[in-house]
Amino acid sequence: MLNVEFDVGVHSASGATAIQRWFVEAAPMIEALMAAADASLEAAHQRCDSISATSSQLTVSAKEGREWLLMHPCPNRMLGEHFGNLFTVFGALGKSFDLAARGESRTSTSELDREADQAAELVVNTMALFGDDKASAGTNHDWE
Numbered sequence: 001m002l003n004v005e006f007d008v009g010v011h012s013a014s015g016a017t018a019i020q021r022w023f024v025e026a027a028p029m030i031e032a033l034m035a036a037a038d039a040s041l042e043a044a045h046q047r048c049d050s051i052s053a054t055s056s057q058l059t060v061s062a063k064e065g066r067e068w069l070l071m072h073p074c075p076n077r078m079l080g081e082h083f084g085n086l087f088t089v090f091g092a093l094g095k096s097f098d099l100a101a102r103g104e105s106r107t108s109t110s111e112l113d114r115e116a117d118q119a120a121e122l123v124v125n126t127m128a129l130f131g132d133d134k135a136s137a138g139t140n141h142d143w144e
Contacts, residue, residue, distance in 0.1 A: 018075040023130060025072060026083065029065045030127075033090055036061040037123055040093060040116035051112070052101035058094030062087045082126045093119050 036058045043054035065087040074080030093115055099105035100112055 019079070019130075022072065022075055026068070026074075029061075029068050030083075030123075032061040033065060033086060034123055036090060036094075037116065037120040040097065041113070041120060043097070043116075051097050055094050055097035055101055058090050058097060062091035062094055066091070079126075079129060082129055086122060086126055089119050089122055 036054070039054045039057050043050045066084070069080065069084055069087065074083060096105065096107055096112060096115055100107050100109075
């Protein structure tokens with residue numbers, strides 16, 4: 001199970017930086033991706049109907065995330081690009097799961113598992129970038 005904690009380090013809106021406020025707003029999209037990542041990690045070796053359901057979850061999470069990001073650009077361009085990449089990767093993973101569920105792909109379950117692992121790792125790495133960005137907030141104000 002993918003377990004990534006994220007704490008924006010602020011407990012009131014008045015004390016938040018622009019990136020922290022953005023991240024609070026982005027949290028539901030990130031949580032949906034993490035749930036989809038968990039489902040994909042579990043479903044890669046399951047029956048066709050599990051893979052199909054996971055495909056739908058991945059596709060919807062990615063689509064909603066991309067749409068949200070277009071309407072709510074990240075104040076830090078680099079982080080915004082990383083979050084956009086997450087939605088792209090999860091959309092592609094959803095397509096892989098969909099093709100596998102319909103029997104239209106030669107992708108093995110081990111390949112699906114590997115793709116799901118890579119997508120989950122990308123979530124962890126992106127969250128780490130946010131943590132690095134938050135840690136440098138005292139010295140780098142280009143996104144506030």
